[in-house]
Amino acid sequence: MEAEANSGSLEDSWAFIQRPGEGCRTVPLAGHVGFDSLPDQLVNKSVSQGFCFNILCVGETGLGKSTLMDTLFNTKFEGEPATHTQPGVQLRSNTYDLQESNVGLKLTIVSTVGFGDQINKEDSYKPIVEFIDAQFEAYLQEELKIRRVLHTYHDSRIHACLYFIAPTGHSLKSLDLVTMKKLDSKVNIIPIIAKSDAISKSELTKFKIKITSELVSNGVQIYQFPTDDESVAEINGTMNAHLPFAVIGSTEELKIGNKMMKARQYPWGTVQVENEAHCDFVKLREMLIRVNMEDLREQTHSRHYELYRRCKLEEMGFKDTDPDSKPFSLQETYEAKRNEFLGELQKKEEEMRQMFVQRVKEKEAELKEAEKELHEKFDRLKKLHQDEKKKLEDKKKSLDDEVNAFKQRKTAAELLQSQGSQAGGSQTLKRDKEKKNFF
Numbered sequence: 001m002e003a004e005a006n007s008g009s010l011e012d013s014w015a016f017i018q019r020p021g022e023g024c025r026t027v028p029l030a031g032h033v034g035f036d037s038l039p040d041q042l043v044n045k046s047v048s049q050g051f052c053f054n055i056l057c058v059g060e061t062g063l064g065k066s067t068l069m070d071t072l073f074n075t076k077f078e079g080e081p082a083t084h085t086q087p088g089v090q091l092r093s094n095t096y097d098l099q100e101s102n103v104g105l106k107l108t109i110v111s112t113v114g115f116g117d118q119i120n121k122e123d124s125y126k127p128i129v130e131f132i133d134a135q136f137e138a139y140l141q142e143e144l145k146i147r148r149v150l151h152t153y154h155d156s157r158i159h160a161c162l163y164f165i166a167p168t169g170h171s172l173k174s175l176d177l178v179t180m181k182k183l184d185s186k187v188n189i190i191p192i193i194a195k196s197d198a199i200s201k202s203e204l205t206k207f208k209i210k211i212t213s214e215l216v217s218n219g220v221q222i223y224q225f226p227t228d229d230e231s232v233a234e235i236n237g238t239m240n241a242h243l244p245f246a247v248i249g250s251t252e253e254l255k256i257g258n259k260m261m262k263a264r265q266y267p268w269g270t271v272q273v274e275n276e277a278h279c280d281f282v283k284l285r286e287m288l289i290r291v292n293m294e295d296l297r298e299q300t301h302s303r304h305y306e307l308y309r310r311c312k313l314e315e316m317g318f319k320d321t322d323p324d325s326k327p328f329s330l331q332e333t334y335e336a337k338r339n340e341f342l343g344e345l346q347k348k349e350e351e352m353r354q355m356f357v358q359r360v361k362e363k364e365a366e367l368k369e370a371e372k373e374l375h376e377k378f379d380r381l382k383k384l385h386q387d388e389k390k391k392l393e394d395k396k397k398s399l400d401d402e403v404n405a406f407k408q409r410k411t412a413a414e415l416l417q418s419q420g421s422q423a424g425g426s427q428t429l430k431r432d433k434e435k436k437n438f439f
Helices: 002-018 035-049 065-072 126-143 174-183 201-217 230-240 281-291 293-315 330-438
Strands: 051-058 090-100 103-113 160-165 189-193 253-256 259-266 269-272
Touching (some): 126 293, 160 174, 189 201
Antiparallel strands (some): 090 103, 253 259, 259 269
């Protein structure tokens, strides 16, 4: 009975282990254990490792993207000014190591050089989309390695996209709508109105309403500051209503009253960058850096990267469930894809072999035809040679006969000449003899 009781208690224990969360009890602690220091451990570890944050600045040349970055992080980033003569859109990435108190930040700023400067702007968004996908792909490849080093891997995925809107005061350009629509599923978009001091307060209010209306009507999903955390729900909910932020950037400090402040001096007055009555720069800095930087990083990983990863793995044939809604084993999926690949490889190999055999046969037929033509040509040339040779031999025989006849005639002529010479000599002797006898 005791064995059965022990066996039953053991089975209950195993059942409890196999079903975590079911039937768990809250038990009091008799004293201090120490796991309440886990948040401190996590903070210390994160601080020692440092943080990374990547910002993509999208907007036309001359909207003050570099100036705003310098103003946001209160420093002067090195960079060459862009011109309006770029043949296409190029993405320029620069990484900087920043230190504030004991917290290190590896900041990467990516700017779109030449965006909106071409006559044909139809494909201006493509280099940006390709760049974002390339960063996702690099992280996925690192994640799929057998020996991963993600804790030291420099994460280059874009965490926030500041989309600079020209202060026209009318409506969004078609280029802006198309680009944001292509990017909203890949990155956290925060729209901002650049150089907002170029339009009046009333025009700016109407412009914000017009931009929000056009984004909603065109189905563009911009980043919404999270309201699920009670500690920041109120401020984030309030700031969501202020989107898009109307900002001004300046690295120049002017003396206003008894203080030195970042401002822009105009003939009609001074615009203070950090004065919320003048622009939304402080709101942007609070939301982007001081309140929601970690949420932007988390959204990039859990939403945008997961979407890219899921689509990429589904393209490769990996799924969570099979057609019968049963869990899919990674090994089974790999074996199935491997067998499918080997089958396709064998099929292609057989097609290539047949194609090779066919081409060899065609080549052999061409060579045989060429050989036949060569033989026919050789026979024609041989016959022609023989005919020419026969003609030459006949001509030679004729010439030989003529030479022999000429020699015979020459011999006969010489013989006649010699006979004539002898006859003339005998007659001369006879006349000389007659003359002697006469005297």
